[in-house]
Amino acid sequence: MSRAPRSSSPADRREVTPRAATRTLSEDPLGGTVRRTVLPSGLRVLTEAIPTTRSVSFGVWVAVGSRDETGTQSGAAHFLEHLLFKGTHKRTALDISAQIEAVGGETNAFTTKEYTCYYARVLDEDLPLAIDVMCDLVADSVLAAADVETERGVILEEIAMHDDEPGDEVHDLFVRAVYGDHPLGRLISGTEETVTPMTRRQIHHFYRRRYTPPQIVVAAAGNLDHAAVLRLVRQALRGTPLDTERAAPAPPRPRTPGVRTRPAATVVEPKETEQAHVILGCPGIDRLDERRFALGVLNNVLGGGMSSRLFQEIRERRGLAYSVYSYASQYADSGLFAVYAGCAPGKLDEVLTLTRAELGRVAADGLTEAEVARGKGMSKGSFVLGLEDTGSRMSRLAKGELLYGTLMPVDELLARVDAVTVDEVNALAAELLARPMSLAVVGPFGADDFTG
DSSP: OOOOOOOOOHHHHSOOOOOOEEEEEEEOTTSOEEEEEEOTTSOEEEEEEOTTOSEEEEEEEESOOGGGSOGGGTTHHHHHHHHGGGBBSSOBHHHHHHHHHTTTOEEEEEEOSSOEEEEEEEEGGGHHHHHHHHHHHHHSBOOOHHHHHHHHHHHHHHHHHHHTOHHHHHHHHHHHHHHTTSGGGSOTTOOHHHHTTOOHHHHHHHHHHHOOGGGEEEEEEESOOHHHHHHHHHHHHTTSTTOOSOOOOOOSOOOOSOOOOOOOOEEEEEOOOSSEEEEEEEEOOOTTOTTHHHHHHHHHHHHSSTTSHHIIIIIIITOOEEEEEEEEEEOSSOEEEEEEEEEOGGGHHHHHHHHHHHHHHHHHHOOOHHHHHHHHHHHHHHHHHTTSSHHHHHHHHHHIIIIISSOOOHHHHHHHHHTOOHHHHHHHHHHHTTSOOEEEEEESOOGGGGOO
16 A cells, blocks of 8 residues: 655755855964865865955866876867856856956966966955856856867967977976876977867867866955855856765875886977077976975075075076076976076086086085075075965965865974974985986087087
C-alpha cells in the first residue's frame, strides 16, 4: 500500500542557501583585518579591510597558467585572458571598459606560468560595479568567433613586438635553455606556430575545463566590508557557469619531483643589435624551499641593487654595462637563479669574465656579516614598502592562498628574514653558485663565439 506524500510547510519549501565558511586570518597592525570565506562551490573570497584608504583593488585569480597547456595548446591561457575582455552575455567589450573608466577606475589582466589574474582598482563607493564587471567577464564570457580572429591578430603582433625586444627575448631564450620542452620552458604567449591554428573550440574547452570555482580565488583590499564583498560576489556569480555544485577548494599546485632541467648549455640568437644581452644562470630552488629567505638575502647582495657586488664591479667601477642584476624565479616544483647584463658587444667577454669571477668568489668565500645584514634589511624594507598600496595587498592575499595555501603574517615573514644566518646564506651560495651555468645571448654573435 503506497503512502501519500506528506505536504510540506512553507518553511520546508523555502530555498536553502548553502552556508559559506568564514574565518578571520589576521588583524595585522601594519594593515587591516584579513578574512577568508570558502563558498560551497569551492571558490574562495579573501579581503583585507583598510579603512584609511578611499580605494579598493579587486582581483579574480585563477590557478591556471601556461604550464597547464599541452604543446598544441601553447598560448591558450594568454589567448583566453585577452578574449575575456571582449564581451559577456550581459556586456559588450565597450561596456566592460567604459563602465569602469566612467568612474575613474582601471582594469587589466596578466598571465603567468602558474596563474592568471584579472583585476580592477576603483574608488571604494564603486566596488559593487567592479565586482559585477570582473566576475561577469571571468564567469560568463561569450568567446565569439569574430573576437577570436581579432585577438589572434593582436596576439601575433604582441609576439612579433616581443621578438623585436632583445632584452626580453634573452630571458625566454634562457628559460628554454634550462627547461627545454617542459611546459615551464615554453613562452607564455605561445608562438606564431601554435597561436595561428588555435580554434575557438579549443580555447572554449580550455576555458570551461580549467576555470572552475575550486581553482579560483577572489581577493580585495581597501576600504571595504567583507560581508558586503561576499554578498556582491555571490550575486554576480549567480546563474553563471561558476554557480556550481558543492566542491572543495583546490590545494596549491603540488610540489612534485620530476621537473627535469637540461644540462648546462650555451644558446645564441644572432641579431644585429647595438647592445648585447646576456643571461648566465642555473636551476634554483622552488618556492616552498625553506632556504628561500636566505636566497632573497643572497640575491640582494649579489645583484639586487645599486650597492650589490655585480652592480658595483661591472657598472660603477668599470662602466661596462648600464644594466646588470641578478634574480630568482620560483615555481611550485622548480626555480631559476640568473644574472642579466646588457652591454656593448665588444665588452661582453669582459662582463662575462667578471660575472663568473664574482659568482665563484661568493661560492668559495661567501658573504660577510655586514653584507648579510644589508641584504636582510633590503628584503624587509622592500616587502613592507611594497604593501603601501591596495593593489599589492590584494595580490598578497591571492598569492598566499593560491601558491602557499596560507597567508603568512607580515611580522612572521619579517621574523623569518631576521632569522637568516650568515652560515645559511653561505651554504646556499656554495651549492647554488657552483652549479653548471647555462648562457643565453642575443646580439651580433654566432654560437662559435662562446666555445671553449
